[in-house]
Amino acid sequence: MSFFARFAQNRGALVGLIILLLIIAMAILAPLLFPESPWRMVQRPFLPPLSQDGFPLGTDTMGRNVASGLMHGAWVSLLIGLVSTSVALLIGVPLGAIAGYYGGIIDDVLMRFTEFFQTIPNFALAIVLVAIMQPSITSIVLAIAIVSWPPVARLVRAEFMSLRNREYVEAARLVGQSNTTIILRQILPNTLSPIIVLASLMVATAILLESALSFLGLGDPNVMSWGYMIGAARTVIRQAWWLSFFPGVAILLTVLALNLVGEGLDDALNPKLSRER
Amino acid sequence: MPITENQSADTVLSIRDLNISLPKGADRALAVEDVSYEVKRGEIMCVVGESGSGKSMAANAVMGLLPKGVNATHGEILFEGQDLLALSEKQHRALRGLKIGMIFQEPMTALNPLMRVGAQIAEVFEAHGQFTPKERQARALELLIEVGIPQPEKAIRAYPFELSGGQRQRVMIAMALALEPILLIADEPTTALDVTTQAQILELIRDLQQRRGMSVMFITHDFGVVAEIANRVCVMRHGKIVELGDVKPVLENPQDAYTQALIAAIPSNAVPPHRETSQVAPLLEIKQLNKIFRSRGGFLKPSREVRALEDVSLTLARGETVGIVGESGSGKSTLGRCVVRLEHPDSGELLLDGVNLSQLKGDALRRERHRVQMIFQDPYASLNPRTKVGMAIAQGPIANGTPKAAALKQAGELLDMVGLGASAVERFPHEFSGGQRQRIGIARALALNPELIVADEAVSALDVSIQAQVLELLEELKQRLSLSLLFITHDLRVAAHICDRIVVMQHGRIVEQGSAEQIFLAPKEAYTQDLLKAIPGREAPVAATA
Numbered sequence: 001m002s003f004f005a006r007f008a009q010n011r012g013a014l015v016g017l018i019i020l021l022l023i024i025a026m027a028i029l030a031p032l033l034f035p036e037s038p039w040r041m042v043q044r045p046f047l048p049p050l051s052q053d054g055f056p057l058g059t060d061t062m063g064r065n066v067a068s069g070l071m072h073g074a075w076v077s078l079l080i081g082l083v084s085t086s087v088a089l090l091i092g093v094p095l096g097a098i099a100g101y102y103g104g105i106i107d108d109v110l111m112r113f114t115e116f117f118q119t120i121p122n123f124a125l126a127i128v129l130v131a132i133m134q135p136s137i138t139s140i141v142l143a144i145a146i147v148s149w150p151p152v153a154r155l156v157r158a159e160f161m162s163l164r165n166r167e168y169v170e171a172a173r174l175v176g177q178s179n180t181t182i183i184l185r186q187i188l189p190n191t192l193s194p195i196i197v198l199a200s201l202m203v204a205t206a207i208l209l210e211s212a213l214s215f216l217g218l219g220d221p222n223v224m225s226w227g228y229m230i231g232a233a234r235t236v237i238r239q240a241w242w243l244s245f246f247p248g249v250a251i252l253l254t255v256l257a258l259n260l261v262g263e264g265l266d267d268a269l270n271p272k273l274s275r276e277r
Numbered sequence: 278m279p280i281t282e283n284q285s286a287d288t289v290l291s292i293r294d295l296n297i298s299l300p301k302g303a304d305r306a307l308a309v310e311d312v313s314y315e316v317k318r319g320e321i322m323c324v325v326g327e328s329g330s331g332k333s334m335a336a337n338a339v340m341g342l343l344p345k346g347v348n349a350t351h352g353e354i355l356f357e358g359q360d361l362l363a364l365s366e367k368q369h370r371a372l373r374g375l376k377i378g379m380i381f382q383e384p385m386t387a388l389n390p391l392m393r394v395g396a397q398i399a400e401v402f403e404a405h406g407q408f409t410p411k412e413r414q415a416r417a418l419e420l421l422i423e424v425g426i427p428q429p430e431k432a433i434r435a436y437p438f439e440l441s442g443g444q445r446q447r448v449m450i451a452m453a454l455a456l457e458p459i460l461l462i463a464d465e466p467t468t469a470l471d472v473t474t475q476a477q478i479l480e481l482i483r484d485l486q487q488r489r490g491m492s493v494m495f496i497t498h499d500f501g502v503v504a505e506i507a508n509r510v511c512v513m514r515h516g517k518i519v520e521l522g523d524v525k526p527v528l529e530n531p532q533d534a535y536t537q538a539l540i541a542a543i544p545s546n547a548v549p550p551h552r553e554t555s556q557v558a559p560l561l562e563i564k565q566l567n568k569i570f571r572s573r574g575g576f577l578k579p580s581r582e583v584r585a586l587e588d589v590s591l592t593l594a595r596g597e598t599v600g601i602v603g604e605s606g607s608g609k610s611t612l613g614r615c616v617v618r619l620e621h622p623d624s625g626e627l628l629l630d631g632v633n634l635s636q637l638k639g640d641a642l643r644r645e646r647h648r649v650q651m652i653f654q655d656p657y658a659s660l661n662p663r664t665k666v667g668m669a670i671a672q673g674p675i676a677n678g679t680p681k682a683a684a685l686k687q688a689g690e691l692l693d694m695v696g697l698g699a700s701a702v703e704r705f706p707h708e709f710s711g712g713q714r715q716r717i718g719i720a721r722a723l724a725l726n727p728e729l730i731v732a733d734e735a736v737s738a739l740d741v742s743i744q745a746q747v748l749e750l751l752e753e754l755k756q757r758l759s760l761s762l763l764f765i766t767h768d769l770r771v772a773a774h775i776c777d778r779i780v781v782m783q784h785g786r787i788v789e790q791g792s793a794e795q796i797f798l799a800p801k802e803a804y805t806q807d808l809l810k811a812i813p814g815r816e817a818p819v820a821a822t823a
Contacts, residue, residue: 167659168669170619171718175673175725176646185672189663270663 006268013264019257023250027075034068038224049242058242060233069224070246076225077254080141080210081203087145089199092152093188099153100160101183111157114150122147126209130218137220140213144206155198159191193266200262204255211251226250287318289460289492290339291355297334297516300346308334308347309516316460321486321493323507323524325500325539327740328711331516332496336462338362339494340379341369356460375405378453382465384445388437394421394448395433401455420451425481442605443474447481454485461486464496471604471767476811479506498740500540501770501813504528512536539741559592560761561616561729566590566625566635568611568785585611586622587785593729598755598762600776600793602769602808608785613731613765617651618642629729647677647725654734656714660706666692667702670721677725684724691720695750712743716750723754731763736771748775769812773797781805 008014036042043052047059049066057066099110117125126143133139163169164187172186211227213219219228226247233243292315297308309331316322326332337343339354339361354361356377361369373379381387389397398420399413408416414433421429424447426440437445446466453461463482467475483506486493495506503510503524510527512520512535520533531537568586585608593599603609614620616627618634627635629648637645650673653659660669670691671684679687689699695716697709706714715735722730732751736744752775754760766772772779773793780790781804789802800806 167653167655168661168664171651171653171659171721172661172672173619174617174646174649174651175676175721176643177672177676178643181676186661186664190661 003268007264010264010267012260013267016257016260016264019253020261023074023078023254023257026071027078030068030071030075034065034071036065036068038064038069038072040064046236046240048240057246058240060229060243061236061240066229066243066246069229070226070250072224073226073229073247074250076137076220076223077207077210077227077251080137080144080225081206081254081258084141084144084148084206085199085202087141088149088152088202089195091145092149093156093195095149096153096156097160097183097188100157101164101179101187103161103164107157110153114153117147118150123209123212126213127216127218130213135213135218135220137223140210140218140220143213144209147209148202148205152195152198152202155194156191159194160187163187163190189269192269196262196266196269197259200255200258203258204251207251207254288315289318289356290316290494292335292339293353293355295335295338295352295354296350297331297338297343298348298350304329305516307350307516309513312352312513312516312518314511314518314521316492316494317509318492319486319490320508321483321495321506323495323497323503323510324513325497325503325510326513327498327539327742329515330513332498332513333464334516336379336464336494336496339462340373340377341366371405374401374453374458375456376458377460377462378456378458380446380449380453380461380463380466382468384442384449384469385437387449388445390437392436393433394435394437394440398433398448398452398455401452405456407456416455417451420455421448423485424448424451424454426451441474442470443478446470446474446478450478450481450485454489457489458491460492460494462494462496465498466495467502468498472769472811472813473604473807475502475813476505479813482506499813500528500741505813512539558594560595560597560630561593561763562626562628563589563591563612563616564626564628566612566615566627567623568608568615568620569623584785586615589625589782589785589787591780591787591790593761593763595728595761596755596759597778598764598776600772600779601763601765601782602767602772602779603782604767604808606784607782609765609767609782610733611785612782613651613733613763616729616763617649617731618646619651647673648727649729649731650722650725650727652715652718652722652730652732652735655738656711656718657738659718660714662706664706665702666704666706666709666717669706669717670724673721673724687724688720691723692717694723694754695720710743712739712747715739715743715747719747719750719754723758729761729763731765733765734767735764737766737768744771751775769797769808781808 041063042065043055043059043063045059045061045063047055049058050056051058055065055067057070060066060069095110095114099107126147129143129146130139133142169182169186172182177186207227210219210225211230214225214228215231215234219225229247230244233240237244293313295312296310299306299308312335314322324332324335334343338349339356341361341364343349349362364372395414395417398417399410402408402413402416418429418433421432426432426444426447432440432444437448440448466482467478470478479502482493485491497503507524509522510524511518512527512533514535520527520531520536527536528540531540566586566589570583570585572581589612591599601609601612611620615622618637622635625635626633632645634645634649660666667685667688670688671681674684674687675681685702689702692701693699697713697716701717706717709717736747739747748771751762755762764772764776776793778790779793779796781788781796781802783804789796789800789805796805797809800809
């Protein structure tokens with residue numbers, strides 16, 4: 001059975017994949033459907049949804065098109081979520097793997113380093129980093145990655161600690177496999193499930209973190225994002241519910257889709273489940 | 278035609294035409310099929326079978342503890358004239374503990390680790406609303422005395438982790454007996470225990486049963502235990518009863534082919550045959566090996582030392598099988614792990630063909646690794662669930678420089694040799710049964726052409742009939758490839774079956790060593806004699822194996 005066929009056996013994963021593809025399509029089609037900048041004020045403010053042609057989701061406090069913002073924002077939000085998570089995994093997984101596999105002093109040193117990051121409140125650190133580096137997509141991605149890798153390292157370390165004394169790992173050691181091979185071929189594949197689940201949640205957190213940064217005016221001033229839209233609409237949530245509702249639904253659907261896809265990936269990668277179904 | 282028996286007045290529990298269905302996707306539709314048997318007043322009924330035979334299912338139905346998706350679809354279970362299958366959950370709960378007590382296999386997990394022993398026993402009374410709290414404690418103490426726990430006044434205030442496995446099982450028995458049930462169900466209560474402890478617990482159960490006139494339904498996989506304790510026996514296979522009757526005729530003259538095979542598969546009945554001990558130069562020489570485990574002390578906690586090996590010395594000749602026998606905590610596994618160098622011995626020498634392995638480290642050790650290989654205990658944990666079987670075997674040769682294609686081809690040949698067929702290469706471990714996985718483990722150990730193989734409890738996790746097959750395979754491979762084996766086991770019966778020489782260990786020291794024959798027929802040390810005496814069913818009448 002091909003990998004995709006195994007993946008597709010999980011209904012939820014398929015639904016998740018479809019939602020995700022729709023959001024990506026939104027991001028790609030945005031410049032075609034709404035060639036104008038989403039920042040331009042095009043109508044009177046506070047236009048409710050479906051009240052006028054060309055403004056299916058209404059306008060915001062400044063008279064900007066919400067539908068346009070939503071589609072343009074999809075690109076930024078997805079990019080920030082996925083890239084910052086990948087960077088966080090690239091830092092966290094190797095650190096956690098080395099700490100968990102070797103233990104002892106190496107573990108102590110790496111974990112104290114990790115704790116150093118964990119003792120500073122996430123959000124405060126992200127603000128400081130973005131403020132120092134100047135707000136831009138790159139600095140936001142980097143700041144989010146830097147504040148979110150410690151839990152990854154901790155999780156991977158714990159998994160490695162419990163797996164490194166399994167009999168199959170000992171068997172691999174006995175036949176003379178090198179430590180690198182054991183880490184990459186024996187243990188890492190067996191830690192994938194929790195990593196995938198954590199990663200899909202981290203994408204969600206990253207999107208939310210970006211929105212919080214935008215709310216404080218630390219977003220990239222050149223790009224529209226869902227976070228910025230929600231942030232800007234918070235003050236008027238009772239007068240104009242649609243301003244925060246639609247970007248909120250978009251974030252919810254994205255996060256849900258990522259979780260479903262993550263779960264499907266996990267099932268498809270797990271040889272045991274894939275053949276039992 | 279299902280085997281049945283006539284009901285009489287002194288029947289406590291009567292199971293009739295019971296069918297229990299398994300959820301869709303299981304390996305068969307019915308967990309038990311047309312099962313009928315009775316437990317009479319004051320008798321011990323043993324239900325015997327291998328894993329997957331459905332032997333525990335009927336007991337679970339009696340207790341109303343069938344897992345989700347598993348239902349009794351047909352038949353009845355009569356207990357004091359009531360059909361237990363028709364009871365509501367609430368009625369069932371009132372019955373559990375009060376009229377029917379149960380003991381489980383794993384004494385560690387069956388007790389709450391955060392509750393004192395006395396409180397756990399008192400909880401049984403509380404659940405049925407009996408006595409005042411003060412009386413409950415007094416009763417708990419009485420029960421602990423009755424089940425023979427040493428220092429009961431102290432034990433009542435102990436947490437489960439402070440007790441040994443046998444003591445915990447005694448606590449479980451005390452809890453099961455608290456409300457003086459008419460029927461006691463014991464589900465493999467001694468499987469997790471050492472032989473000497475097992476003998477004591479069996480003795481206790483028989484003793485209590487006679488004193489209280491209880492009926493006991495005893496579920497086990499071990500015919501030795503059956504011979505030791507049963508009045509009547511019911512042999513199950515694939516959810517059906519294959520033989521049912523009084524213990525003596527069944528053991529002495531089994532009618533069914535499966536029962537005969539099971540009894541024949543017990544390695545105990547054979548006194549080890551005389552084997553020629555070769556007088557060639559030793560392959561492995563262990564000299565004065567020491568290993569101490571130290572737990573790192575905490576802030577206010579002193580560090581603890583456990584002497585796992587103390588001055589252990591022994592030799593193993595080329596082509597010889599040496600058995601290391603001992604109970605848990607005897608250091609036998611540590612010895613094996615030191616020999617394969619998964620543990621680093623503190624001092625002493627491990628000479629393999631004159632090369633000292635004991636102090637090698639890093640790359641030097643990695644280069645010598647292929648000379649000693651290991652077969653692990655747990656067939657489920659010893660194979661990486663995400664690695665295909667062929668690759669699991671081939672990764673040793675690959676790590677030692679064989680090209681991948683050649684290594685995979687060799688893996689196929691090895692799988693053929695251990696009786697799985699070369700097609701197994703492409704499959705994942707979970708597609709195999711426990712016995713088959715152990716064959717894969719053996720193939721993996723052979724892949725590097727080792728000079729010595731250490732088998733650590735290699736057959737302990739397997740059913741008797743599978744155990745016999747794997748032992749046979751090992752024996753055959755040993756002849757064919759002139760292997761040298763260090764065979765670590767807690768089971769003297771298995772050791773007798775396969776070993777040329779036996780080394781008995783206790784508390785990290787060697788108590789006695791000698792030829793298998795010598796150890797079995799003329800043990801010198803008291804501890805060895807105790808171990809031999811504790812083997813269940815040793816003096817019981819057993820059928821002559823054809």
